[in-house]
Amino acid sequence: MKSKRATSQDVAQRAGVSRTTVSFVLNEVEANISPETRQRVLQAAEELGFVPNASARALARKRTHTFGLVLIREASHLASDAFLPSVIQGVVDVIRPEGFRLLLEPVASADEPDIYLNLVRARCADAILLSGPRSDDQQLVELIESGFPLVLLGQLPGSEACFVDVDNRRSARVAVEHLIELGHRRIGCVTNAALAYTAAADRLAGYQDALDAHGLPFDEALVRYGDFGPESGRTAARSLLTELSEPPTALFVASDVVAMGALGALRELGLSIPDDVALVGFDDVPAARYLAPPLTTVRLPAVELGRRAGEMLLCSTNGNQPTQRQVALNTELIVRGSSRRSL
Numbered sequence: 064m065k066s067k068r069a070t071s072q073d074v075a076q077r078a079g080v081s082r083t084t085v086s087f088v089l090n091e092v093e094a095n096i097s098p099e100t101r102q103r104v105l106q107a108a109e110e111l112g113f114v115p116n117a118s119a120r121a122l123a124r125k126r127t128h129t130f131g132l133v134l135i136r137e138a139s140h141l142a143s144d145a146f147l148p149s150v151i152q153g154v155v156d157v158i159r160p161e162g163f164r165l166l167l168e169p170v171a172s173a174d175e176p177d178i179y180l181n182l183v184r185a186r187c188a189d190a191i192l193l194s195g196p197r198s199d200d201q202q203l204v205e206l207i208e209s210g211f212p213l214v215l216l217g218q219l220p221g222s223e224a225c226f227v228d229v230d231n232r233r234s235a236r237v238a239v240e241h242l243i244e245l246g247h248r249r250i251g252c253v254t255n256a257a258l259a260y261t262a263a264a265d266r267l268a269g270y271q272d273a274l275d276a277h278g279l280p281f282d283e284a285l286v287r288y289g290d291f292g293p294e295s296g297r298t299a300a301r302s303l304l305t306e307l308s309e310p311p312t313a314l315f316v317a318s319d320v321v322a323m324g325a326l327g328a329l330r331e332l333g334l335s336i337p338d339d340v341a342l343v344g345f346d347d348v349p350a351a352r353y354l355a356p357p358l359t360t361v362r363l364p365a366v367e368l369g370r371r372a373g374e375m376l377l378c379s380t381n382g383n384q385p386t387q388r389q390v391a392l393n394t395e396l397i398v399r400g401s402s403r404r405s406l
Contacts, residue, residue, distance in 0.1 A: 234269065346363050
């Protein structure tokens with residue numbers, strides 16, 4: 064009887080590494096993998112008689128002069144994302160003069176099998192820029208450990224990966240303290256996304272920090288969870304303002320796009336902004352100043368985030384280490400009519 068052919072998973076188990084690392088070693092992908100680990104993988108492959116596909120090895124050696132921008136979210140969310148285009152502008156401004164292109168790769172779920180490994184195997188990108196890391200993404204952890212060139216737009220707690228981000232927690236605290244200083248004591252919070260996204264968790268933590276600092280109790284009933292798009296903000300705001308016996312007098316919405324939906328809900332309910340309910344967003348997307356009323360929000364330096372990420376990507380593919388591997392840029396609270404009391 065013919066014995067079962069060894070797989071890359073068999074090699075990974077014997078060598079005590081991830082399948083991603085096995086693939087990179089055997090396909091000769093440039094990655095920061097120690098000589099000891101490489102030798103262990105090669106020895107395991109030899110013992111098991113595992114031979115990688117020759118065409119895959121050839122592809123792995125080829126430079127594409129393309130960076131992959133991976134977003135862990137539904138493709139349908141991209142149409143309403145008013146923040147991402149400015150980030151992309153910053154990335155392209157830096158990489159295009161060096162002869163690189165940017166490939167957009169939306170991924171519906173971090174649970175999708177081999178999402179990063181397949182991108183690397185197909186040799187679609189020389190490095191990956193990942194926007195919106197999730198704390199439950201084990202495949203991302205394996206990619207980071209493999210040493211493949213990678214930059215995060217956002218942070219992954221406990222990781223040594225290169226990243227460009229802002230201090231989401233401190234910025235959210237500043238936004239909520241603005242509402243507290245206006246006299247609000249019952250403040251609702253709508254997150255920008257599920258809490259597995261590290262930015263969403265940090266912004267909710269900043270909301271809690273502000274309440275704690277001013278002696279206000281945290282009430283889970285005042286929290287709703289957005290899903291990137293404006294419709295999730297509309298649903299969340301209606302819930303907060305119609306289902307509670309004591310509705311909030313102000314809303315902190317951790318994304319301007321989600322806040323646009325919340326603003327629509329306030330209008331539908333016949334509420335005046337900011338006299339009945341004050342509203343503060345997060346991001347300062349280009350449309351925020353043109354809403355009625357203009358949106359008070361936390362301004363993120365979107366183009367600069369992209370530029371710094373692009374510089375890190377170029378460094379990583381040139382075999383150099385960025386001067387700063389982890390960069391947190393400053394934000395600014397922009398006060399407009401959605402929170403300013405009428406005279």
